[in-house]
Amino acid sequence: MYYDEAEKLSRLEIERLQLMRLQRTLRQAAKSPFYGALFRERGVDPEKVTSLADVRRLPFTTKQDLRDSYPDRLLAMPQSEMVRMHVSSGTTGTPTVIYHTKRDLDWWASLMARCMHMVGLRKTDVFQNMSGYGLFTGGLGIHCGAEKLGCLTIPAGAGNSQRQIKLLMDFKVTGIHIIPSYALHLSTVFAGLGIDPRTLPLRIALVGAEPYTEEARRRLEAMYDMKVYNSYGLSEMNGPGVAFECQEQHGMHVWEDAYLAEIVDPQTGEPLPDGELGELVMTSLGREGMPIIRYRTRDLTRFLTGQCPCGRVHRRIDRLQGRCDDMMIVKGVNIFPMQIERILMSMPEVGQDYLIILERDGYIDNIRIKVEIREEYFVEDMRTLAVLQKRIASRLRDEILVTPRVELVEHNSLPKSDGKAARVCDRRGEGA
Amino acid sequence: MYYDEAEKLSRLEIERLQLMRLQRTLRQAAKSPFYGALFRERGVDPEKVTSLADVRRLPFTTKQDLRDSYPDRLLAMPQSEMVRMHVSSGTTGTPTVIYHTKRDLDWWASLMARCMHMVGLRKTDVFQNMSGYGLFTGGLGIHCGAEKLGCLTIPAGAGNSQRQIKLLMDFKVTGIHIIPSYALHLSTVFAGLGIDPRTLPLRIALVGAEPYTEEARRRLEAMYDMKVYNSYGLSEMNGPGVAFECQEQHGMHVWEDAYLAEIVDPQTGEPLPDGELGELVMTSLGREGMPIIRYRTRDLTRFLTGQCPCGRVHRRIDRLQGRCDDMMIVKGVNIFPMQIERILMSMPEVGQDYLIILERDGYIDNIRIKVEIREEYFVEDMRTLAVLQKRIASRLRDEILVTPRVELVEHNSLPKSDGKAARVCDRRGEGA
Ligand SMILES: [Zn+2]
Ligand SMILES: [Zn+2]
Numbered sequence: 085m086y087y088d089e090a091e092k093l094s095r096l097e098i099e100r101l102q103l104m105r106l107q108r109t110l111r112q113a114a115k116s117p118f119y120g121a122l123f124r125e126r127g128v129d130p131e132k133v134t135s136l137a138d139v140r141r142l143p144f145t146t147k148q149d150l151r152d153s154y155p156d157r158l159l160a161m162p163q164s165e166m167v168r169m170h171v172s173s174g175t176t177g178t179p180t181v182i183y184h185t186k187r188d189l190d191w192w193a194s195l196m197a198r199c200m201h202m203v204g205l206r207k208t209d210v211f212q213n214m215s216g217y218g219l220f221t222g223g224l225g226i227h228c229g230a231e232k233l234g235c236l237t238i239p240a241g242a243g244n245s246q247r248q249i250k251l252l253m254d255f256k257v258t259g260i261h262i263i264p265s266y267a268l269h270l271s272t273v274f275a276g277l278g279i280d281p282r283t284l285p286l287r288i289a290l291v292g293a294e295p296y297t298e299e300a301r302r303r304l305e306a307m308y309d310m311k312v313y314n315s316y317g318l319s320e321m322n323g324p325g326v327a328f329e330c331q332e333q334h335g336m337h338v339w340e341d342a343y344l345a346e347i348v349d350p351q352t353g354e355p356l357p358d359g360e361l362g363e364l365v366m367t368s369l370g371r372e373g374m375p376i377i378r379y380r381t382r383d384l385t386r387f388l389t390g391q392c393p394c395g396r397v398h399r400r401i402d403r404l405q406g407r408c409d410d411m412m413i414v415k416g417v418n419i420f421p422m423q424i425e426r427i428l429m430s431m432p433e434v435g436q437d438y439l440i441i442l443e444r445d446g447y448i449d450n451i452r453i454k455v456e457i458r459e460e461y462f463v464e465d466m467r468t469l470a471v472l473q474k475r476i477a478s479r480l481r482d483e484i485l486v487t488p489r490v491e492l493v494e495h496n497s498l499p500k501s502d503g504k505a506a507r508v509c510d511r512r513g514e515g516a
Numbered sequence: 517m518y519y520d521e522a523e524k525l526s527r528l529e530i531e532r533l534q535l536m537r538l539q540r541t542l543r544q545a546a547k548s549p550f551y552g553a554l555f556r557e558r559g560v561d562p563e564k565v566t567s568l569a570d571v572r573r574l575p576f577t578t579k580q581d582l583r584d585s586y587p588d589r590l591l592a593m594p595q596s597e598m599v600r601m602h603v604s605s606g607t608t609g610t611p612t613v614i615y616h617t618k619r620d621l622d623w624w625a626s627l628m629a630r631c632m633h634m635v636g637l638r639k640t641d642v643f644q645n646m647s648g649y650g651l652f653t654g655g656l657g658i659h660c661g662a663e664k665l666g667c668l669t670i671p672a673g674a675g676n677s678q679r680q681i682k683l684l685m686d687f688k689v690t691g692i693h694i695i696p697s698y699a700l701h702l703s704t705v706f707a708g709l710g711i712d713p714r715t716l717p718l719r720i721a722l723v724g725a726e727p728y729t730e731e732a733r734r735r736l737e738a739m740y741d742m743k744v745y746n747s748y749g750l751s752e753m754n755g756p757g758v759a760f761e762c763q764e765q766h767g768m769h770v771w772e773d774a775y776l777a778e779i780v781d782p783q784t785g786e787p788l789p790d791g792e793l794g795e796l797v798m799t800s801l802g803r804e805g806m807p808i809i810r811y812r813t814r815d816l817t818r819f820l821t822g823q824c825p826c827g828r829v830h831r832r833i834d835r836l837q838g839r840c841d842d843m844m845i846v847k848g849v850n851i852f853p854m855q856i857e858r859i860l861m862s863m864p865e866v867g868q869d870y871l872i873i874l875e876r877d878g879y880i881d882n883i884r885i886k887v888e889i890r891e892e893y894f895v896e897d898m899r900t901l902a903v904l905q906k907r908i909a910s911r912l913r914d915e916i917l918v919t920p921r922v923e924l925v926e927h928n929s930l931p932k933s934d935g936k937a938a939r940v941c942d943r944r945g946e947g948a
Contacts, residue, residue: 154686155686155687163642163668164639164640164666164668166668167662167663167666167667167668167669168663168668168669168670168671169668169669169670169687170671171670171683173679179682181687183668186663186666189663207596208596210595217649217650217655217656217671217673218649218655218671218672218673219670219671219672219673223649223650224649224659224671227656230599231599231600231618231621234596234599234618235599236595236596236598236599236600236601236615237599237600237601238600238601238603238651239600239602239649239650239651239656240650240651241649241650241651247605250611251603254586254587255587255601
């Protein structure tokens with residue numbers, strides 16, 4: 085039932101293992117020029133970390149730190165021990181680079197194989213990887229996991245839809261790795277060929293790399309008659325294989341034998357209680373070549389509370405809720421547009437668009453939300469609409485802890501830029 | 517000095533090993549539907565192959581056989597034992613597919629690592645693979661060899677020249693895999709950036725996948741101040757790692773512990789003596805998942821005679837001389853355009869273009885060759901030109917064993933199609 089021993093660990097065993105590996109990781113990190121200097125400067129002594137709670141006293145590592153350390157100031161071992169690097173192009177000038185030793189790669193492939201095994205893939209499966217290869221970790225990362233698990237792995241790469249479909253059919257592919265937008269596109273190519281993708285033996289899709297909604301997942305599952313599982317990874321923590329959904333499809337288990345995960349307030353860096361939305365912070369616990377301590381992922385999620393029915397105690401994180409850089413602070417409270425969107429989209433009366441307006445009345449911040457209502461509801465009488473308005477405001481207050489002013493507006497009445505709705509408008513800096 | 521024991525084998529040891537592995541390979545191949553049926557039909561009994569010479573009694577396998585066996589009639593083990601496939605798109609409709617077990621992949625990576633070690637790459641090297649990844653074997657094939665050897669491997673993939681150059685410089689890359697035309701293109705990008713590639717720490721380039729001349733090799737070596745080594749491989753025999761130049765840069769050693777190579781007459785299939793140009797035929801000696809017996813590569817080369825000064829006794833093949841499908845038969849003799857080109861291009865008086873015309877006088881075939889002469893030579897007196905004409909004819913006769921009629925023509929006087937010279941014109945079928 086389990087791929088390896090680590091999946092069966094109890095909470096206590098996980099925490100014991102984490103502490104041991106955290107200590108080892110800190111000692112290893114201290115050998116790198118970057119952490120060596122940082123630890124000296126901040127007075128960090130790896131030997132004085134004696135409990136997992138001590139991790140909070142360690143400094144964070146940011147994307148900017150990685151850029152400033154380019155190309156090799158984070159190496160904890162001689163470069164001759166490294167056998168691969170992945171480079172993220174990034175949107176700014178300086179790339180970030182992650183190095184791996186042979187042992188690091190084996191460990192990464194094992195974690196990835198464990199993810200795939202968890203969702204039901206076996207060595208008898210034929211697995212088509214539709215990810216671009218090369219410097220992007222989705223290609224080689226998933227590929228090596230699939231080979232390690234023993235699947236017949238087809239390194240199809242990205243694009244060339246006709247060939248993808250030919251491979252899927254000719255080799256009776258049962259598992260795929262695909263990005264959601266491409267899966268939707270591919271279904272139109274199937275339609276053009278007059279082939280119903282539900283007739284394929286395809287059972288399982290691994291999906292990551294792009295934010296997408298639960299609704300989109302269910303649509304893909306129906307279109308292809310397959311199960312779709314969410315994957316979370318980032319190149320700084322290897323790539324895919326960091327957190328993965330089990331067959332419950334309710335949150336992604338973080339492999340806590342390999343990563344120490346925290347959720348912190350993106351503003352203060354203070355830890356947040358389980359269930360609260362915040363920034364995911366990750367520490368690698370198994371990497372020897374280039375350990376990274378308390379990496380600020382800028383990704384927003386929360387720990388899910390309670391036990392997963394699958395039996396694994398590795399903590400689950402929620403579907404990603406966007407990036408920290410989208411965060412708004414209103415009346416001292418952190419609010420993320422995704423929180424508002426999720427509530428609005430769960431209400432059948434609400435249409436596709438909304439606009440969040442931040443304003444200042446004297447010294448007090450206010451949040452005003454214009455919400456498009458579906459045509460069929462807008463014809464209702466004023467009283468019904470007033471009730472709806474109150475219900476929306478109340479649901480939002482429960483989520484964001486601030487009461488917004490809700491305005492219901494007609495379908496297609498909100499401004500759009502580039503055909504895409506503008507979601508947030510901050511007017512607090514505008515005049516007195 | 518050597519990467520592994522197999523490099524040190526004596527001729528006798530190689531042949532003993534080859535026979536043992538050929539027998540094992542035949543027994544293994546017999547388990548596949550394709551060879552099972554073929555062996556029964558042709559009365560091949562693997563147990564009756566008792567000497568290497570017996571290989572000549574085995575049937576050939578052609579590209580068409582692979583197409584007809586699509587997708588899995590060549591599998592000698594259950595598909596669940598396979599962990600990767602590479603698919604060649606080919607130019608025609610049906611692709612060919614090669615399957616690998618985990619053991620097959622390890623073996624392939626070791627052969628590739630041996631090639632790289634032979635030309636001087638070590639685990640201290642930084643190696644940038646500029647090959648496309650995915651289904652094409654040049655990506656993952658070279659990549660896995662480089663990782664196995666322990667080089668710091670950069671999976672750069674194809675294209676994006678500015679990034680390639682940034683990686684080459686930032687990571688002090690010492691070894692690359694690149695196709696010749698791209699290496700030439702990249703040098704112009706370097707020039708545009710005002711960077712002299714000779715100032716990079718680059719030492720070694722592995723080059724394959726495209727036919728190119730010795731002159732082009734020397735030009736690349738000078739441009740980048742690096743050594744360029746030729747690589748030969750084909751996906752049917754895994755991909756790169758089949759034959760590789762040693763530091764002598766004189767012919768490519770075929771790894772005879774892993775492959776049984778023959779040179780045959782492309783018309784009759786009969787073996788040719790060492791030194792004669794013919795079709796390379798390959799048998800895999802180490803593949804368990806999908807052995808291939810006597811594969812007709814359609815590639816033209818010859819065995820080089822004599823000992824290689826490097827000390828390795830694995831036989832060397834010459835630089836590829838084109839494809840069998842270009843073969844002409846004149847007066848019962850097989851002639852390849854590349855043979856003629858090579859002689860012409862070695863003579864300083866000859867320009868860039870030539871035209872081979874095949875004609876029939878009654879029942880007798882004739883070969884006529886129009887040769888463009890460089891401008892500075894064409895101004896010579898008639899007697900000098902007549903001497904040159906005779907010298908060209910004599911040199912060609914020594915190579916192709918037929919005396920051609922040579923006509924010297926002025927620079928730019930030959931017909932071109934699409935800007936490229938038309939090389940062969942067969943008029944033997946025209947009229948009476
Ligand atoms: Zn679970
Ligand atoms: Zn040699």
